Amino acid sequence: MSDIPMQRLTEFAGLNANDLALFRSLFGPEKRISRRRDIRTQGDPVQEIFLLSSGWAVSCFDLRGGERQIVKLHTPGDVLGAPSLAMETAAETLVGMTDVTIRSMPLSAIGRIFKEAPSLAASLFISAQQERIFLMERLASLGRMPAIKRFAVLLLHVHDRLVHIGRECGVVDWPFTQADLADILGLTSVHVNRIMRSLDQQGLIKRRGSTVILSDLAALRRLSELPERQWIHGPDWLAQIAL
Amino acid sequence: MSDIPMQRLTEFAGLNANDLALFRSLFGPEKRISRRRDIRTQGDPVQEIFLLSSGWAVSCFDLRGGERQIVKLHTPGDVLGAPSLAMETAAETLVGMTDVTIRSMPLSAIGRIFKEAPSLAASLFISAQQERIFLMERLASLGRMPAIKRFAVLLLHVHDRLVHIGRECGVVDWPFTQADLADILGLTSVHVNRIMRSLDQQGLIKRRGSTVILSDLAALRRLSELPERQWIHGPDWLAQIAL
DNA sequence: CGCCATATTGAAATCATTCAACTTCGGTGG
DNA sequence: CCACCGAAGTTGAATGATTTCAATATGGCG
Numbered sequence: 001m002s003d004i005p006m007q008r009l010t011e012f013a014g015l016n017a018n019d020l021a022l023f024r025s026l027f028g029p030e031k032r033i034s035r036r037r038d039i040r041t042q043g044d045p046v047q048e049i050f051l052l053s054s055g056w057a058v059s060c061f062d063l064r065g066g067e068r069q070i071v072k073l074h075t076p077g078d079v080l081g082a083p084s085l086a087m088e089t090a091a092e093t094l095v096g097m098t099d100v101t102i103r104s105m106p107l108s109a110i111g112r113i114f115k116e117a118p119s120l121a122a123s124l125f126i127s128a129q130q131e132r133i134f135l136m137e138r139l140a141s142l143g144r145m146p147a148i149k150r151f152a153v154l155l156l157h158v159h160d161r162l163v164h165i166g167r168e169c170g171v172v173d174w175p176f177t178q179a180d181l182a183d184i185l186g187l188t189s190v191h192v193n194r195i196m197r198s199l200d201q202q203g204l205i206k207r208r209g210s211t212v213i214l215s216d217l218a219a220l221r222r223l224s225e226l227p228e229r230q231w232i233h234g235p236d237w238l239a240q241i242a243l
Numbered sequence: 244m245s246d247i248p249m250q251r252l253t254e255f256a257g258l259n260a261n262d263l264a265l266f267r268s269l270f271g272p273e274k275r276i277s278r279r280r281d282i283r284t285q286g287d288p289v290q291e292i293f294l295l296s297s298g299w300a301v302s303c304f305d306l307r308g309g310e311r312q313i314v315k316l317h318t319p320g321d322v323l324g325a326p327s328l329a330m331e332t333a334a335e336t337l338v339g340m341t342d343v344t345i346r347s348m349p350l351s352a353i354g355r356i357f358k359e360a361p362s363l364a365a366s367l368f369i370s371a372q373q374e375r376i377f378l379m380e381r382l383a384s385l386g387r388m389p390a391i392k393r394f395a396v397l398l399l400h401v402h403d404r405l406v407h408i409g410r411e412c413g414v415v416d417w418p419f420t421q422a423d424l425a426d427i428l429g430l431t432s433v434h435v436n437r438i439m440r441s442l443d444q445q446g447l448i449k450r451r452g453s454t455v456i457l458s459d460l461a462a463l464r465r466l467s468e469l470p471e472r473q474w475i476h477g478p479d480w481l482a483q484i485a486l
Numbered sequence: 487c488g489c490c491a492t493a494t495t496g497a498a499a500t501c502a503t504t505c506a507a508c509t510t511c512g513g514t515g516g
Numbered sequence: 517c518c519a520c521c522g523a524a525g526t527t528g529a530a531t532g533a534t535t536t537c538a539a540t541a542t543g544g545c546g
Contacts, residue, residue, distance in 0.1 A: 012329065046475075059379070061379060061380070061382075061383040061469075063383060063387055063388075063468040063469070064468040065387075065468055067387045067468075068387075069382060069383035069386040069387045071379040071382050071383065072379075082372055082375075083372045083373075083375040083376045083379065084372075084376075085368075085369055085372045085475075086255065086369050086370075086372040086373040086376060086474055086475060087376070087472060087473060087474060087475060088473040088474075088475055089473065091376045091379070091472070092376075092379065107478065107479070107480040108479070108480050108483065110365075110480055111365070111479075111480040111481065111483040111484045114361040114362075114364055114365045114368070114484050115361050115483075115484050118357040118358050118361065118364070119357075121357055121361070121364055121365075121368070122353075122354070122357045122364075124368065125328075125357070125364070125367065125368050125371065126328055126329050127329075128368065128371040128372060128375065129325055129326045129327075129328045129329040129371060130326075130329040131375055132325075132326040132371065132374055132375055132378060133326045133327075133329060133330070133334050133335075135375060135378035135379065135382060136302070136304060136314040136315075136326065136334070136335065136378065137304070138382055139304075139312060139314050139378060139381055139382050139385060140304040140306060140312035140314065142382065142385040142386050142429060143312045143385050143428070143429025144306055144308075144310045144311075144312045144429060145306075185386070186385060186386025186387060225306040225307040225308055226304075226306070229330060229334070230330060230331040230332065231329055231330060231331075232289075232328075232329060232330060232331055235350065236350070236351070236354075237350040237351050237353055237354040238354065240351065240354040240358075241354045241357050241358050
């Protein structure tokens, strides 16, 4: 039984031992779900949120026409399904892209966090704000960039997040097919293929199976039109809550 | 001096008089900002969040190439600038699309809310989750729908929100030019023009200046590929916090 | 080996942009 | 009151980006 990854939660502020212990205690046992299986399907009643312990997952919207838009990629330590806390039935489908292990937290536990652990609640709140920024970046990317830039932005975003959770710099080892990438980027798999090959030929990336090697980080960052982000760490107003 | 609109805050749960009074007391005095002026520019230090008391505003990302993606429309009662709570400097530019009046709340006040008014904190948290769903819907719309559907989705979204804050059904009276709509929809103003005229000719909408009349709501909803949303109201886990 | 999912490629079609007028509308100053 | 002006809306034609369709290649795995 693996430990609960807490990088996301402590990204903005250190938490005291009590808060961390409470957080751990609120999650249920580990559950394995195999590749390409839904963790929760859109329309299901909202009874819990999830913590991704291991593996890759995505949140997506399935449209009436049968198309799918992937709205968020998840790596270990991410909380899944929180947006649907505002709804009666889930707005998004959660899918494991690899075999995944998750734990779930019942809604009543969220109430306890706000009541008993305000610092922890505030950390979850800031994390939700960060997710909004990620979504806004994706939106700016789909709305205002051609396919090549969209791909560069995505690759750099994932790369920087992976580095943040301690993975090797310069490599993005994700489990996505070109069809998956199309659902993330708002393109067709055919076009994703052409884009990737073009970046490969220009020497900006190399490919080994589904792994992408970022051979020219500087050029990729020039392609992306988004700034690197400076996240807060230990702001006064957050520290103040614990006093 | 107008009252502080609280529809957004009480959308998910009633709040007691103390919480409401605290919330009101944390905002500074009203400030007027004129049309097309920045309320806060991306890159500015994050020292506060804002409450929009009157008028229309937008949050947007300005890209290096000079293009702009509007990521969120704001109506009275909306909290502005909260996503940048996760950052040192603001990620989004906030702009008034009409003359607006705003009030601002310092960061320290957010700390107090989490410490002293957990129900209020939880309401802000759920509101942030709702905003994530709105963003995910916009993302699905830009990523997977042609221009006409994007427009229908946007129009219905704004319509339903306006009805929610008590405006007339079947009318969207917004202050946007076709160039603004292009920045929202990820299109050019020329194409927005063609789309609107096409919907007009098909009898789905009528136009009077910048006002749009939704002449055929049912047909518009058929065009949109997104479901109507059922937001929670007064869930147990939230009520429980107040006890 | 044979099978299935995935990746690759070319050609034609579609959607949206660009560019360049031209029109309409509301306000403002003479 | 009217002429003018700038901002916003409208339109057509050419261009460009991406999709669609259809076929072929590759690669891992039982």
